[in-house]
Amino acid sequence: MSRASITLLVTTSFLLVSCSGFIPHPIAKTVSVDDLARAEGGGSLSTLWYVGSDDRYHYFDHYIKVASRYRISKSELEWKNSFAVGAEKPTLVTNQLSTRN
Numbered sequence: 001m002s003r004a005s006i007t008l009l010v011t012t013s014f015l016l017v018s019c020s021g022f023i024p025h026p027i028a029k030t031v032s033v034d035d036l037a038r039a040e041g042g043g044s045l046s047t048l049w050y051v052g053s054d055d056r057y058h059y060f061d062h063y064i065k066v067a068s069r070y071r072i073s074k075s076e077l078e079w080k081n082s083f084a085v086g087a088e089k090p091t092l093v094t095n096q097l098s099t100r101n
Contacts, residue, residue, distance in 0.1 A: 028057070028059055028069040028071040029069070029070050030057075030070075030072070030073070031070045031071070031072055032072070033097060035070070036048070036070055036072055036077075037097040039062045039068075039070070040093055040094070040095075045065075046063070046064040047062070047063045047064075048061070048062050048063075048097075049061045049063070049091065050090060050093050051069075051085055051090045052082070052084050052086060052088070053082040053084065053085065054084070054085060056073065056074060057071040057072060057073060058071065058072050058074060058077055058079045061090065
């Protein structure tokens with residue numbers, strides 16, 4: 001394989017991954033449970049992932065065209081099986097927020 005072919009392959013792969021939203025935004029926007037529940041039910045191309053918690057917040061990544069990171073105060077949302085951000089693989093959130101009272 002020529003050097004030009006390898007360069008083209010790597011560049012194309014990077015662009016596909018970047019445009020698919022798999023590179024999370026580093027700044028987390030603070031939201032309410034209702035805001036996060038709307039992201040959870042965003043349609044078939046929308047996914048919401050729990051990525052961990054720190055002392056004050058639970059963090060979620062939302063993928064739909066672009067990646068967005070959200071955080072919600074621990075005082076506003078009790079999350080079972082929480083773990084430190086980056087300590088475990090993200091967990092897909094399905095019907096966990098929209099069904100809360």
